[in-house]
Amino acid sequence: MTVPERPSLDGLEQRWSEHWEREGVYRFDRAAPREQVFAIDTPPPTVSGSLHVGHVFSYTHTDAIARYRRMRGREVFYPMGWDDNGLPTERRVQNHFGVRCDPSVAYDPAFVPPSEPDAKEPVAVSRPNFVELCLQLTESDEQVFEALWRTLGLSVDWSTTYTTIGTLAQRISQRSFLGLLDRGGAYQLEAPTLWDVDFQTAVAQAELEDRERPGAMHRVRFHLSSDGDTAGGGGAEGGGALIETTRPELIPACVALLAHPDDERQRGLVGGEVQTPLFGTRVPVLTHPLVDPNKGTGLVMVCTFGDLTDVVWWRELGLPVRSVLGADGRLVEVPWGEPGWESQDVPAARASYEELRGRTVNQARRRMVELLEASGDLVGEPEPVTRAVKFFEKGDRPVEIVTSRQWFIRTVEHREALIGRGRELEWHPPYMRARYEDWVNGLTGDWCVSRQRFFGVPFPVWYPLDASGAVLYDRPIPAREERLPVDPSTDVPEGYEPEQRGEPHGFVGDPDVMDTWATSSLTPQIAGRAGEDDDLFAKVFPMDVRPQAHDIIRTWLFSTVLRSHLDYGELPWRNTAISGWVLDPDRKKMSKSKGNVVTPMHLLEEYGADAVRYWAASGRPGADTAFDPQQMKVGRRLAVKLLNASKFALSDLPAEGERLTHPLDRAMIARLAIVVEEATTSFDEYDYARALERAETFFWWFCDFYLELVKGRRYETATEGAASVSRALRLSLSVFQRLLAPFLPFVTEEVWSWWQSGSVHRAPWPDARELRAELGEGARAREDDALAVAAEVLTEVRKAKSQARRPMRTPVARVLVRDTAERLSALELGLGDLLQAGSIERLDSAEADGLAVDVELAEEAKEAAE
């Protein structure tokens, strides 16, 4: 045994993380039997940014659980993934290198990015060049991330790392997609789709968020049809039909007005037609139960398309399409006078529309208001309102709805089955299930998985071209499985020559890439190498737990459950452990845009990894937790305390062979057994925070009371009492070091190494039954009373000395303890230790109803105090 003279936390991170890697302490042993494996579906962090304390927070939770299970004898499958595909990486590469992807540019093998990137005037590069830059940047980012995780002490098996853009992930994504296509679970459709006008790509419902934006409510008059048979009618003031809208620029795209079927006010209008102002388009007035008669005028304008409700009305009422919005978010040219664009006054419609054409939505809206004012069709002043507008979560302008051809995965028809899967899953904490069910119940359409982007997994299909060169989308040519992964923009389908690309009777590749969630939803399959390594996959799938934060229940958790349900007919994991967010001290969510993000490296350097982990592990499962360096200081104190308590307990211990005979030692061990049970139960329920709290609280009590009480006896030589305390210290230290190992992996490994062989992180988790076996038979209750009363009397003695402003070693001439007969009798068992710990020369007792202590300091002490 080698206990250092001055134990220290300095340098533990580097020393032990290198040791763990060298010894393969966290290496997954695939030879382990299936029932012994504990598999974790680790969240792959997005590498196109920097890790912040929120990552440290939730990954620490997972690591504590991984370490606990490992100590429980499970063979832990704990891989790390890097989520490097998708828009965030594209954006970062554009800014970092000053380039933009232009698929029409030819590949340049000798391309070198500009030495001084100019974000304003990016260099156009080919798609292969762009992808190369993405790979280059993500690779260096991943090294930085791994270094941070190693410093934090994550017990990941780094030999099982994967990336979401890697060959393996591409092959598995494409294979799953082709399987869905084959079984009819995926389909392609030209339909109104949520669209980001800046990125110019489709986005999914799950990627939307509401943002409050100022807008204005405009009251607009639609004209009655010239034949006048709908004159009068509710909602019409001074003739015409009044609607309210926040999007007047879409009036040229109006295809109907709607009222609620029971709305008496609109009776005169329903069934007839009205004309749009400025454009003179005749649109029908219809009814639909979704119309709220209490909103606005009770009449609502349907446009193609202003929002998702418009899509519902358009579909259910069989309305025509009159689309004005282009993929770039500007109003496109439309053919006034031609079919679908008829007008009562075509030249006027053209003239009005010419004022809008080519403008952005916002510009067109402002101009439209001016036009409506001029024509007298704007009733009253626009009324400022604040309203929730849907944004792509990574976007800067509201999403629009644009008709385009996209791939979808069937989702809605599985709604009930998915609710059922959610109920099979064990949620920690349980109330998080509600978020999943809310989301599944609110699904409005199938999952749009295609994106008009570049750095992602391509769809493994081509399309034949007919004699005129038109694309035959309904006859996709899927890639053969053994060729996966393929990139249809460079690879050639079976039976075609490269020269036939884009030629009549030739082929074209699908130009799109998959939604990043379409790959991320397969992380259990990617990590477990589904279809690549059947033996491994059978060992780890379904996995034991998916840890993740609550904000991506509707995306990552939902989509992973969906894909597993579709491909395997079962859950991808049995448990999900949901972590909260880190909030800044003002309780606001940390985010880049708010500029309140804290990066972790300097925290690890200042407080040490164990201390930072302690703060993270103090955050309850699912609970948002404020960033608090104070807690890190507390964690550091705990780590230092463990060093010093271990040094005290282990230095110059008498030889083994002792038995636990002393009542105070036995009482402490009995209490420790209870703590072990509580920590174990808590960990089994994924409540790492409670496990830490129990272990920590008892450890501080152990240091402040038990160690102080037995200190004198510990230094005795060759007595039964010394032998007993020696045994108690070995047992308790061993338990404390292991109880705290999931939270403070570095300091526990350090103190463990002083006196044990092997890693504490592969040591068996403490067992309450083993501790109790040490105790055998005994007067447990009386022993526990002895410990309790001794500690309480010690507190009173300390109080007396503190109030007399005397050192703690000041002798006490006499202590009079009043208490019940039972407790006074118990105190006899611990009297010797108490007298030594308090420097008490004489202790008298007297029966009473409860504890009362008189402390009489020695004469010289009293004099000195005066």
Add this chain to the structure above:
RNA sequence: GGGCGCGUAGCUCAGUGGGAGAGCGCUCGCUUCACACGCGAGAGGUCGCAGGUUCGAAACCCGCCGCGCCCACCA
């Protein structure tokens, strides 16, 4: 509009039927032979509000208020 969570000392939080607690911060004291990255002591609270159940409620039930989040067809 529906749902979930939270509301306990200045701060961060534990406590789910019987004694109102911990840490930090604050005040005071102590070079005590594991630890001054320490030790000891102290001050500090109408447990959001109002009602109910109960011998007894911070905890259980009902209502309300406030904060946060999720969901919604938010014109």
